[in-house]
Amino acid sequence: MDTRLILFALSFVQAVLTTTVTDGNWSPWSNVTACSTTCADGYIIRNRTCDNPPPSNGGTNCSGLSTDKVLCNEEIGGVDCNGSASQNQPCNMEDCPGMDNKGKEFVFGFMPNYDLTSDLKIFITTDSEKDVRVDVTTPLFNPSFSDSSIVRKGTVKKVSIDQLIVGSPGEIGEKGIHVTADDDIIVYAINKKYRTTDAFLVLPVDALGQEYYVVSWQMFSSFMIIGIDDNTEVKIKFGKECQSLMVNGIPFGPRTTLTISMNKFETFFMTSSTGDFTGTHIFSTKNVALLGGSVCAKIGQGRCDHLVQQMLPIEKWGKEFVTIGMPNCNSPDTYRIVASQDNTVVNISGRNPVNLLESGDFFTFNLNDRSSKTVSSDKQIALTLFANGGCKGNLGDPAMILIPPIQQYSSNYTFSTVSLDGNDFINSIVLVISDNFKSGLRFDNKPLSASTWDSVDGRSDIKYTDFIITSGAHYVSHINPMVTFLAVSTGIQFFNSYGYPAGLNFRSTVQDCNKEAENNTGTGGSSCDLGLDPCKDVHCLNNGTCSPLGWTGYECKCPDPFYGPVCEIDMCKPYPSDVVFVLDNSMSMGNVYFTLQKEYLINLTNDWIIDEEHFQIAIITFSDVSVVQYDFGIISNNTDFSDKLSNIEFKGSISQLHLGIAEGVNLLSKRERRIHLMKAKKYLIIISDGLLSTPRDLQAVTSEDIETDIVAFGEDVSHYYLSKTTGNMTGVFPPTSDRLWYHMMADLIHPFCN
The missing domain is CATH 2.20.100.10 (Thrombospondin type-1 (TSP1) repeat)
Structure with missing residues (x-):
């Protein structure tokens, strides 16, 4: 050797x-x-x-x-827990309820993941020096379920929940989860599934509120409301980008309001394969919890992934933010800003100002270079990061992270990462702090190892960094408790990502509010720094009266027969409708009966108001081919309708009724006309004798939002083939009576008007 x-x-x-x-x-x-x-x-x-x-x-x-x-x-003298002066009951500010994300009671739920096979877990930790007893129950879903345990500082208790507890769309469910403890704990909810996982920081009940706006994504957009008290009335005013949907057989659309009643531990879940619930206003007579996100969303180059965060009540929104980006990911980052008040001006460093005209309006922008920007506004806003995924090969997928405002930064955080059995996440922590105080940061009671600190565009005094951390519970703090900073916990894995704030500090917002003061904020409102009168600039029409709902919401109470967001719709006038007339121009109809068809239509529409806000009409003829004689928007009034009909000449070829029907369905399917935010109804009215050249090609119209009616017209009529188009004879009408007119008016005019 x-x-x-x-x-x-x-x-x-x-x-x-x-x-x-x-x-x-x-x-x-x-x-x-x-x-x-x-x-x-x-x-x-x-x-x-x-x-x-x-x-x-x-x-x-x-x-x-x-x-x-x-x-x-x-x-x-002390400060009471609502922030007002109190000589009689001083409050230790560390123990004031509602001041942060730590608490002794939590009520929340789980939204569905891609399917019902996801692994639902609750992670619980504490910064208490003593052992903390924790109880987890599902009071209504499974009253016999109970998990009791002891949680200690530096450890994470994991509780599995029945995967069937996820909400069902459009119905009141009994899916609430209850967590209680004898000292402050921190709670996270994890919805885990292979390739589609997300998690959220759960707020204690003392940090909840009565007024929210939903933040979600436009693919399988979703939200869930969880009741905290019995006999809670909740008004849900759907946002501008919401598509038409049905709840208990009743249609709802953008800016329409659904009112529900909830009890403690009940849930209400909504999802939509199209449209976006972002900007939906939630106002309740008692405190509720709200989740927002997506069942499964694809953003950028990432695959479909579950998205969820717990929403903050608007009194806990902020005005100054710093964007952070997703660690260990080279993909662009997408951000969404939601306004709580009308005429909100938002400044993003390096970009032109953005003006959000109405409360609930939102603006989405991308940062392709992972730079950090400042976002500021003149009124309270919410800022949410939607990480794109597709980070490094198969690593990472979309994730949703609520970004706390600078005013809610804390001086210490106790938090837990998310872990997966057998294939853990690459976990990271993001830190944002004043440049002068970086050296005082401590992670798990140790100074930070050498880290690269990056600049924040628009704030030379602020720096940010991120670094990889191990799985489990962690503690990050500053040696000076007066110094606050941001901490966000994130992780990426094989086609998976998650992220959430490591904690929240509401002292700056809670102490600004005096809940004992009365103001023009309606039921549940408070005198706050954002305590505006939401009815100030709202003009309810037709003698309607405006009633405030919280700080930013309102409701117009309409006298009969009016309704709508501002009482603009007269229920005694026909509902706005798009109508396609399909005329039989074939040889079997003949020129005489073709002329009679046109006279019938003039009589049918004699009392209609044809303009942009009432009836819109298109005309199609068919024989061996179908022809769009006049598309929507060309016929401007009743006289114009009569003139346009007189210009259509008889053709007299074979009858291909199915071609005319297909053309009419095509025209109506492309229509999304809205009058005062209400979606116009759709009618396909066919005038034919039913004598077809190719009967085998005839099929029933199956579109759910198109009403199909037929007028049996001609010297010889085949009611058999005409009824095949509607599926029954009730939709086939004679040309010698007003039955079709009465049928339509009964559908278009409210029964209140007789």
């Missing part, structure tokens, strides 16, 4: 045997700070660091706390 190798080995062994193991020891306490408040309960603070000496060669860390707080100004 080489002599040099032997000598090296002996020297290495000697070095190991003589290495000194050094345990860490605290430095002396620093000087105390001034009291944090001048007129209410506050703290004086002193700090110490584990560097006298620091632990080395496997030595133990210092035990105990690095920060010591002592209450001060007790004799001056």
Whole structure:
């Protein structure tokens, strides 16, 4: 053996045997700070660091706390938990309810993932120095289920939930989950499935509210409301981008309002394969919880992935934000801004200002270079990151992350990562902090290792970084408790991603509100820094009266026979409708009966108002081919309709009725006309004798939103073939009566008007 190798080995062994193991020891306490408040309960603070000496060669860390707080100004009086002055019941600000994401009671639910085979888990941790007893139940779904355990600081308790507890669309469910504890805990909900996972930070019940706006995505857009108290009335005003949908057999569309009643632990879930629920306004008579996201959404180059975050009540929204980007991902990042108030001006560093005209309006933008920007506004907004996925090959997929405003940054966070059995995430933490205070950050009570800090466009005083962390519970803090910063927990995996704030701090918003003050904010409203009168600029028509709903919502109460968002629709006038007339121009009809068809239509429409807000008409003729004689928008009034009909000449070829029907369905399928946000009805009215050249080609019209009616017209009529088009004889009408007119008016005019 080489002599040099032997000598090296002996020297290495000697070095190991003589290495000194050094345990860490605290430095002396620093000087105390001034009291944090001048007129209410506050703290004086002193700090110490584990560097006298620091632990080395496997030595133990210092035990105990690095920060010591002592209450001060007790004799001056306290601040109650709602932020108003209180001489009688001082409140330790660390224990005030609703101040952060920590709490002793949580009520929430799970939205469905791609199918019903996902693994539903609750992760629970705590920063309490004592053992915390936690109970998890599903009071209505399965009253016999109960999971009781002890949670300790630095550990994560995982509780599995029945996968069938996810919400069912359009119905009140009994799917609420209840978590209680005897000391503050932090709760996360994880909806895990192979290739489609997301998770959210759960808010305690004392941080919930009565007024929200939904943030979601336009593919399988979804939201869920969870009841916190019995006898809660909830008004759901669907956003502008919502598509027509049915709830209990009743149609709803953009800016229409659905009212439901909920009890404690009940849930209401909605999803739509098209459209977007973003901007949907939720207002309730008592506090509720709200989730928003998507059953499964594809964003950018990523595959379909589950999206979910718990929504903040609007009084906890903010005005200043920093974008962060998804760590370990080279794909672009998409952001969505939602306004809580009308005429909100938003500034994104390096871009032109954005003006959101109405509450609930939203703006979506991309950052392709993963740069960090500042986003500021003159009124409260919500900012959400939609990570695109497709990060590195098969790593990563879309994820939804609620971005806290700068005002909600905290000085410490206790949080947990998400883990998958057998194939864990690449977990990361994102930090945003003032450049002058970076060195004071501590991760799991240790100074940060060397990190690359990047600049924030628009704020030279702020820096951000991210780095990979291990799975499990973690603690990130600053040695100066007065210094606040942002922390966001993220992870990517094989076709999977997740992300959520490591914590939330609501002190700046909660203390600005005085819930005992009365103001023009309606039921459940408060006098806050955003306590506007939502009826100030709303003009209800036809003697309607405006009633405020919270800080930004309103409801016009309409006298009969009017209804609509601002009482603009007269129920005693025919509902706006798009009508396609299909005329039989074939040889079997003959010129005489073809002329009589045109006279019939003039009489039928004599009382109609043909214009942009009432009836719109298109005319198709068919014989051996179908011809669109006049498309929608060409016929402007009743006189014009009569003139246009007189210009159509008789052709007299074979009868291909199915071609005329197909052309009419095609025209109506492309129509999405809305009058005062209400979707126009669609009618396909066919005038024919039913004597077909190719009967085998005739099929029934099956479109759910098209009403099909037939007028049996001609010297010889085949009622058999005509009824095949509608599926029954009830949709076939004679030309010698007003039955079709009465049938349509009964459908288009409210029964209230007789």
